[in-house]
Amino acid sequence: MGEQKIRNMEEFAALSGLSRPTVSKYFNDPDSVRPSTRKRIEQALEQYDFRPNIYAVNQNRRLTKNIGIVVPYLADPFFAEIARNIEQLCIDTGYRPILMSSHGQTDQENDNLDTLRALKPAGVLLAPLGRISDKGVIERFCRDVPTVLFDSNIEGMGEAFIGSDNASFVDQTVDYLCRSGEPPCFFEMRTPANPNANKRRIAYLEAMARHGESPVVVSVEGDGWGFEEIGRRGAHSAIAAGDFKTNTILCSNDRLAIGVLSACYERELRVGRGPDCDLRVASHDDHPFSRFTCPALTTAAHDYKAVAGRSVETLFEMIEHGGRFRERTETLFKPYLVVRASA
Amino acid sequence: MGEQKIRNMEEFAALSGLSRPTVSKYFNDPDSVRPSTRKRIEQALEQYDFRPNIYAVNQNRRLTKNIGIVVPYLADPFFAEIARNIEQLCIDTGYRPILMSSHGQTDQENDNLDTLRALKPAGVLLAPLGRISDKGVIERFCRDVPTVLFDSNIEGMGEAFIGSDNASFVDQTVDYLCRSGEPPCFFEMRTPANPNANKRRIAYLEAMARHGESPVVVSVEGDGWGFEEIGRRGAHSAIAAGDFKTNTILCSNDRLAIGVLSACYERELRVGRGPDCDLRVASHDDHPFSRFTCPALTTAAHDYKAVAGRSVETLFEMIEHGGRFRERTETLFKPYLVVRASA
DNA sequence: ACCTAAAATTGACGCGCGTAAAAATTTTGT
DNA sequence: ACAAAATTTTTACGCGCGTCAATTTTAGGT
Numbered sequence: 001m002g003e004q005k006i007r008n009m010e011e012f013a014a015l016s017g018l019s020r021p022t023v024s025k026y027f028n029d030p031d032s033v034r035p036s037t038r039k040r041i042e043q044a045l046e047q048y049d050f051r052p053n054i055y056a057v058n059q060n061r062r063l064t065k066n067i068g069i070v071v072p073y074l075a076d077p078f079f080a081e082i083a084r085n086i087e088q089l090c091i092d093t094g095y096r097p098i099l100m101s102s103h104g105q106t107d108q109e110n111d112n113l114d115t116l117r118a119l120k121p122a123g124v125l126l127a128p129l130g131r132i133s134d135k136g137v138i139e140r141f142c143r144d145v146p147t148v149l150f151d152s153n154i155e156g157m158g159e160a161f162i163g164s165d166n167a168s169f170v171d172q173t174v175d176y177l178c179r180s181g182e183p184p185c186f187f188e189m190r191t192p193a194n195p196n197a198n199k200r201r202i203a204y205l206e207a208m209a210r211h212g213e214s215p216v217v218v219s220v221e222g223d224g225w226g227f228e229e230i231g232r233r234g235a236h237s238a239i240a241a242g243d244f245k246t247n248t249i250l251c252s253n254d255r256l257a258i259g260v261l262s263a264c265y266e267r268e269l270r271v272g273r274g275p276d277c278d279l280r281v282a283s284h285d286d287h288p289f290s291r292f293t294c295p296a297l298t299t300a301a302h303d304y305k306a307v308a309g310r311s312v313e314t315l316f317e318m319i320e321h322g323g324r325f326r327e328r329t330e331t332l333f334k335p336y337l338v339v340r341a342s343a
Numbered sequence: 344m345g346e347q348k349i350r351n352m353e354e355f356a357a358l359s360g361l362s363r364p365t366v367s368k369y370f371n372d373p374d375s376v377r378p379s380t381r382k383r384i385e386q387a388l389e390q391y392d393f394r395p396n397i398y399a400v401n402q403n404r405r406l407t408k409n410i411g412i413v414v415p416y417l418a419d420p421f422f423a424e425i426a427r428n429i430e431q432l433c434i435d436t437g438y439r440p441i442l443m444s445s446h447g448q449t450d451q452e453n454d455n456l457d458t459l460r461a462l463k464p465a466g467v468l469l470a471p472l473g474r475i476s477d478k479g480v481i482e483r484f485c486r487d488v489p490t491v492l493f494d495s496n497i498e499g500m501g502e503a504f505i506g507s508d509n510a511s512f513v514d515q516t517v518d519y520l521c522r523s524g525e526p527p528c529f530f531e532m533r534t535p536a537n538p539n540a541n542k543r544r545i546a547y548l549e550a551m552a553r554h555g556e557s558p559v560v561v562s563v564e565g566d567g568w569g570f571e572e573i574g575r576r577g578a579h580s581a582i583a584a585g586d587f588k589t590n591t592i593l594c595s596n597d598r599l600a601i602g603v604l605s606a607c608y609e610r611e612l613r614v615g616r617g618p619d620c621d622l623r624v625a626s627h628d629d630h631p632f633s634r635f636t637c638p639a640l641t642t643a644a645h646d647y648k649a650v651a652g653r654s655v656e657t658l659f660e661m662i663e664h665g666g667r668f669r670e671r672t673e674t675l676f677k678p679y680l681v682v683r684a685s686a
Numbered sequence: 687a688c689c690t691a692a693a694a695t696t697g698a699c700g701c702g703c704g705t706a707a708a709a710a711t712t713t714t715g716t
Numbered sequence: 717a718c719a720a721a722a723t724t725t726t727t728a729c730g731c732g733c734g735t736c737a738a739t740t741t742t743a744g745g746t
Contacts, residue, residue, distance in 0.1 A: 008702050019725050024704065034713085034723060054461045056702035059398040059731055074442075075427050075631065080418040084446060096458065099417075099442055103427060115439065118397045228635045258635050265637035266684075288418070292571045292601050294608035294637040341609075351732050362695050367734065377693060377743085399732035403701055 006050040016044030027052050058120065067095045067315070068116040068124035068145075070109070072152075072193070073225045074101030076255070077288045078302075079127065082151070085308035086125060093316060095122065104193070104225045106132050113141045123315045123323070126158065127151040130194045146323035150311045152194050159318050159325045162311045165332035166196050169284045169300040170203035170250075172337045176298075177248050177282055178211045180343075181273065184250035184282065185216040187238070187260060189230060191223070197252050200284065204250065216245045231259020232266075239267060248280040248343065254287035254299055261293050261342070271295055272341050280343035284335070295341035303333045349393040359387030370395050401463065410438045410658070411459040411467035411488075413452070415495075415536070416568045417444030419598070420631045421645075422470065425494070428651035429468060436659060438465065447536070447568045449475050456484045466658045466666070469501065470494040473537045489666035493654045495537050502661055502668045505654045508675035509539050512627045512643040513546035513593075515680045519641075520591050520625055521554045524616065524686075527593035527625065528559040530581070530603060532573060534566070540595050543627065547593065559588045574602020575609075582610060591623040591686065597630035597642055604636050604685070614638055615684050623686035627678070638684035646676045 006012045009027075013020040018037060026033050026041050033041070044050075058064045067090045071079040083099055090097040098119065102109035109129050116124055123146040128138060130152045141147065142158050149158040177184045186204045188197055201217060208215040220234025231251065238244060251257035260281055264271050269278040272295050283290070286301030310331055318325055349355045352370075356363040361380060369376050369384050376384070387393075401407045410433045414422040426442055433440040441462065445452035452472050459467055466489040471481060473495045484490065485501050492501040520527045529547045531540055544560060551558040563577025574594065581587060594600035603624055607614050612621040615638050626633070629644030653674055661668055 010702080020703080021705080021726085022724060025724095028704085037724080051457075051461055053402065053702050055398045055402040055463075056731090057704080059396065059402060059702085059733090060704040074417065075420055075423040077418055077420055077423075080420075080423055084418050084444065087444070088446070091454075099444075101427065101430070101442075103431070111434075114394075118394050120398075228632065232635065258632070261637060262635040262639070289571065289601070289632060292575065292605045294604060296605070353732080363733080364696085364735080365694055368694090371734085380694080396732050399701090400734080402703090402732085403734040 006048050009050075009052055012044065012048060012050040015048060016041055024052075027057075062120070063122045063319075064120050065095050066119050066121040067097050068112075068119065068121045068126075069097055069099045070102060070112050070116070070124065070126045070128075071100075072102050072109070072127055072129045073104045074099075075103075076225065078254075078285060079151075081288055082127075082302075082304055082308055085304060086312055089308060089312040093312070102129055104129065106134055110134055110137045113137060117141060117144060121145060123147065123319050125150055125311055125315055128154055128157075130154075130196075131191075132193055146315070146318050148311055148315045148318065150307060152196055153330065154195075156328065159323075159328060160314050161328070161330045162307055162314060163196075163330075163332055164302050164307060165334050166199035167203040167206075168332075169335045170200050171207050172300050172335065173250055173282050173284065173298075174204060174207035174211065176337055176339070177250060177280065177343060178213065181280060182246040182248045183208065183211065183213040184248040184280075185218055185244045185246055186252070187218050187220070187231070187235070187244075187249050187256060188252035189222055189227075189234075189256070190219040191221075192252070193225075200252050216243075218243045227253065227255035228259040228262065231256035232262045233259070235260040235263035236267070239263065239269070244279075247278065249282070251281065251283040254283045254285040254290050254297060257281055257283035257297055257299070257342075258287070258289070258293055261295075261297070265294070273343055282343035286335075286338055290338075291340070293342070298340045298343040299338050300335040301338050302335055306333045349391050352393075352395055355387065355391060355393040358391060359384055367395075370400075405463070406465045406662075407463050408438050409462050409464040410440050411455075411462065411464045411469075412440050412442045413445060413455050413459070413467065413469045413471075414443075415445050415452070415470055415472045416447045417442075419568065421597075421628060422494075424631055425470075425645075425647055425651055428647060429655055432651060432655040436655070445472055447472065449477055453477055453480045456480060460484065460487060464488060466490065466662050468493060468654055468658060471497055471500075473497075473539075474534075475536055489658070489661050491654055491658045491661065493650060495539055496673065497538075499671065502666075502671060503657045504671070504673045505650055505657060506539075506673075506675055507645050507650060508677050509542035510546040510549075511675075512678045513543050514550050515643050515678065516593055516625050516627065516641075517547060517550035517554065519680055519682070520593060520623065520686060521556065524623060525589040525591045526551065526554065526556040527591040527623075528561055528587045528589055529595070530561050530563070530574070530578070530592050530599060531595035532565055532570075532577075532599070533562040534564075535595070536568075543595050559586075561586045570596065570598035571602040571605070574599035575605045576602070578603040578606035579610070582606065582612070587622075590621065592625070594624065594626040597626045597628040597633050597640060600624055600626035600640055600642070600685075601630070601632070601636055604638075604640070608637070616686055625686035629678075629681055633681075634683070636685070641683045641686040642681050643678040644681050645678055649676045 013023040087097040100112040147158040149161045153161045222230030282298040290297040356366040430440040443455040490501040492504045496504045565573030625641040633640040
């Protein structure tokens with residue numbers, strides 16, 4: 001309700017009848033002052049609504065309360081969703097998340113890291129672009145800033161990696177598909193940006209071997225992050241060419257699968273596991289929209305919350321440890337199969 | 344290649360054989376120094392890779408080079424896409440975008456504005472939550488910080504509003520649907536967060552009157568940002584109850600439509616404009632995934648680039664004008680109809 | 687080579703706050 | 717009530733840079 005405008009902490013301290021260093025102490029840790037003075041400050045705070053100048057504060061602290069979050073492509077709902085979870089967790093812990101998207105481009109990723117370095121964050125959660133990441137840039141960044149990698153691993157970089165168990169994704173879908181019908185053909189991009197895609201192909205080959213089935217891998221061309229369109233076009237030509245040797249398609253990820261479903265619809269192929277169906281389509285990730293495709297997509301789901309939660313936990317643990325760990329750890333969460341109508 | 348670590352501008356100036364004020368001038372405007380000294384600085388820059396401490400810089404400037412971007416829900420690809428465009432434009436102009444999502448919650452929107460105020464941005468691009476926005480908070484914020492509203496208007500707030508012409512969206516879809524088949528029933532949420540939804544309903548009623556058709560509005564319950572699920576559930580019960588009096592459904596937005604398509608598929612209703620189809624479904628927004636629904640969605644498309652571009656232009660114009668305009672302007676862009684298979 | 691305008695340097699102050707040391711005050715335990 | 721412990725106050729410096737006034741150096745024209 002106070003109408004005065006406070007310019008700095010000095011003024012605010014005077015108005016609350018305290019000295020500036022005490023007030024400063026309060027802002028760094030409200031519990032570090034006597035309860036009675038804490039109350040006085042908080043009352044004055046309501047009355048005058050003062051906030052310390054964030055730039056002056058950060059200039060004088062070696063580590064800020066900023067947490068950088070970098071994702072490869074924010075317009076992908078998968079990353080939007082995981083970023084949302086991470087942001088919330090940071091806020092709950094009293095930190096200020098700074099969200100940045102690399103927009104699928106190496107330059108932008110490098111720029112983001114540059115900007116972040118200037119922001120002197122307490123730590124960074126980085127989901128790198130993957131194959132097209134500039135390894136040197138990332139390595140140098142990780143040397144300067146405590147960094148936890150998530151979603152997509154780059155060997156040896158960052159203090160820890162948290163992600164999903166790609167092999168387990170594929171094991172679960174392949175197992176399910178094999179025991180419920182024809183063995184799956186694997187559908188993927190030939191040059192995926194994300195290294196998880198390679199792990200999934202390899203896991204597919206191994207899983208098929210275990211089942212004693214002969215693998216069929218269909219790799220389609222395509223660059224960038226327009227996975228749905230790549231999947232749609234690729235499916236059209238693969239179907240036309242008869243590349244799928246069985247009636248079951250296992251897509252590397254849900255966004256490709258969305259494109260495949262679109263192509264199937266356009267070709268009037270019925271997708272599902274019913275007797276009147278032409279094809280089964282399954283996939284991985286449990287993209288937020290997978291529930292709403294037609295038919296709804298059978299997929300292996302990331303444990304979003306676990307990945308987000310553990311990433312943040314790990315980072316804060318590291319920050320408390322002075323920004324480094326004795327050794328790099330890799331944590332993989334198991335996905336869970338979500339059976340819907342498509343397979 | 345230089346291996347030294349530069350601590351501050353003083354050191355860097357010494358290493359490049361210049362004085363600190365000159366170097367400071369360079370960083371504020373590279374063209375303000377003699378070309379020869381500019382070259383010297385830039386050579387040293389490559390060698391030693393120095394960046395002025397961003398906190399010290401911002402502390403001493405009244406207005407920073409930060410541009411705040413606030414969207415109501417970043418996990419919605421529509422906002423992710425428009426945010427991506429805006430970010431890029433800000434970077435191109437030499438500003439630093441700071442992207443924030445309100446996660447669909449009033450508290451978060453208020454927090455975001457609070458944080459932004461502390462960041463002393465040169466300007467803010469704000470897409471408010473709408474109905475559930477805290478008008479008082481937004482008004483106070485706009486008084487302190489040069490703000491341009493986009494996507495969703497709040498009467499009188501901010502220095503300008505840039506959005507799409509909701510009436511035109513609906514006019515185009517209704518016209519198209521009426522002249523190509525049965526007149527549409529309107530499908531919407533009863534209590535939409537976004538004020539655009541109300542404008543669309545009103546435009547529907549007017550358009551139907553113009554066509555001499557009797558309007559049918561189906562409003563479904565539902566809170567939050569899970570529009571697809573709300574649409575799916577709502578469509579199931581509306582279809583079961585026979586609420587749709589014609590064979591044509593016009594959804595308030597694409598995400599609801601995605602839910603409707605899902606429900607139709609589950610009920611084995613064929614959607615499209617062919618003779619063997621049961622229903623036509625159309626919508627508004629041209630959501631990034633609308634191309635890939637089954638069938639592909641007929642919709643009216645936002646002019647994303649125009650909205651993003653004009654918003655940024657307007658903001659920078661305003662910043663150059665000292666942060667205020669003589670009077671508030673509202674700019675609406677016309678959408679364009681995208682006819683696909685669903686209607 | 688000389689003059690002038692333009693540019694760079696010197697020296698200094700201020701921004702708002704973190705933080706440290708010493709002194710003064712308040713609280714706590716007995 | 718009194719000494720010890722805990723907290724607050726006082727005083728002062730430093731962070732890295734913007735910015736200003738006064739001065740010196742440089743560049744461009746003749």
